[in-house]
Amino acid sequence: GDQVKQSPSALSLQEGTNSALRCNFSIATTTVQWFLQNPRGSLMNLFYLVPGTKENGRLKSTFNSKESYSTLHIRDAQLEDSGTYFCAAERASSFSKLVFGQGTSLSVVP
Amino acid sequence: EAGVTQSPRYAVLQEGQAVSFWCDPISGHDTLYWYQQPRDQGPQLLVYFRDEAVIDNSQLPSDRFSAVRPKGTNSTLKIQSAKQGDTATYLCASRGQGSNERLFFGHGTKLSVL
Structure with missing residues (x-):
């Protein structure tokens, strides 16, 4: 339901620009994972986060457990970054139960 | 290392028909979703297992859906009498133990109920 809210729901970026996606949690969350679903439907794991920040190439993600949100920053967007980005929250009260947001659909254009 | 394997890739049914989906998780992963x-829409959890035990099936429509993982490895999800509202992609995912265990998904089974 509304336990994990993602924003924006859709986004169009020009190649080479930067952007940030956000997840807000209304449930106590211990860890967060970010995924990219490509146009063919495959889900790829981008990050596994405990509170803190991780970086991988042009992607950087932060999880702030005290303020109940996570962000995914995309730097120098490329055409292959297009797809739907999902965050998933692991609930503090239910170990291993992962609740997904509704996703952010990203389109990178030339 | 092999990923999560699902079959079939596609299924087309008439309402009232039954269908089973099969999942082979990554070797050594004890938790299967x-x-x-x-x-x-985003993925919505139906059921998850740790080894052969069901941990949470509260979102599984129990009158028509069932899921098993008898040996704690492969798993089968079955829909007894499909409805048009069951049209969706069914995704299997697995993760292992430890403090840094990512969730890995299979390619999914795309179900259309006519």
Whole structure:
């Protein structure tokens, strides 16, 4: 339901620009994972986060457990970054139960 | 290392028919999940297992859906009498133990109920 809210729901970026996606949690969350679903439907794991920040190439993600949100920053967007980005929250009260947001659909254009 | 394997890739049914989905998780992963993803929505948890035990099936429509993982490895999700509202992609995912265990998904089974 509304336990994990993602924003924006859709986004169009020009190649080479930067952007940030956000997840807000209304449930106590211990860890967060970010995924990219490509146009063919495959889900790829981008990050596994405990509170803190991780970086991988042009992607950087932060999880702030005290303020109940996570962000995914995309730097120098490329055409292959297009797809739907999902965050998933692991609930503090239910170990291993992962609740997904509704996703952010990203389109990178030339 | 082999990923999560699902079969079939596609299924088309008439309402009232039964269908089974099969999942082989990554070797050594003790936790296995089944998610339902309707078109243009996020994955919604149906059931998950740790080894052969069901941990949470509260979102599984128990009158028509069932899931088993008898030996703690492969798993089967079955829909007894499909409805049009079951049209979705059914995703299997697995993760291992430890403090840094990512969730890995299979390619999914795309189900259309006519």
